[in-house]
Amino acid sequence: MRSGAAFVPTSGPLSVRRLRAAFAVLGLATLLSGCGAINRVPTLEESAKSAWSEVQNQYQRRADLIPNLVETVKGYAQQEKDVLVGVTEARAKASSVKVDASTVSDPAKFKEFQDAQNQLSGALGRLLVTVERYPDLKSNQNFLALQSQLEGTENRIAVARRDYIGAVQAFNTEVRTIPGRWIAAWFYPEAKPMETFTATPNSERPPNVKF
Structure with a gap:
């Protein structure tokens, strides 16, 4: 040597x-x-992401209904300017919150999304209370059609949120318990626990949107 x-x-x-x-x-x-x-692990992750996409789709469907709803109400109740502006601004804020697949594992982004949607729900609730003072508006055919669509959308949102919560619970349990935690650490280190919706008053049922 x-x-x-x-x-x-x-x-x-x-x-x-x-x-x-x-x-x-x-x-x-x-x-x-x-x-x-x-x-x-990846199967449950994809299931949760798919459920999240459906939540987004249903919230977007609600957002798409709001401009027509506001215009219809405005035709009968222009004096309710503050309420109408409140709904429009809440919709704009909710729509401005950018969400993607990373949102579900980012507590701050997820909270921003949920808070914006909750504020929009509150603004819509105030608008629908105002509608009670206008019998002619409540019998308008366009308004009745919007009523049906909005009620259906709120039900779909509730179902989508429920399915998402269940999918996230399954995924989070897998990556936090053995052997799923070991498997994630070895083979899927990018797999992180996902955020879920926190309870809000009456969250166990969709908002009452009957007119």
């Missing part, structure tokens, strides 16, 4: 331990893959 050359062992207790650990991980991965457990 040449003088001064560094000697790098190719075997020994440390190398053997590393080799055994690598085989153990490989064996566990094969076992988990065979029973489907290794795919459970």
Whole structure:
């Protein structure tokens, strides 16, 4: 051996331990893959993201109904300017909150989204209370059509939120418990627990939008 050359062992207790650990991980991965457990984390994650997309779709559907609703009410109750402006501004704020797949794992972004939607719900509620003072408006055919669509949308929002909460609960439980936590750490380190909706008054049922 040449003088001064560094000697790098190719075997020994440390190398053997590393080799055994690598085989153990490989064996566990094969076992988990065979029973489907290794795919459970991404499967539940995609299910939760799909449920989140449906929540967004239904909130957008509600937002799309509001301009026609405001215009219809304005034709009969122009003096209710403050209420109408409140709804319009709340809709603009809710629409300005940017959401994507990362929102569900970002507490601050998720709270911003929920707060904006709650404010819009409150503004709509105040508008619908105001409508009670205008019998002619309540019998307008366009208004009746909007009533039906809005009521249906609120029901869809409630269902979409319920499904999302269930999907997130399943995913979060998986990545926080064993063996899901190990699998996520080894194979899906980007998988993070997701945020969910916090309880609001009467959140167990959709808002009353009957006119």
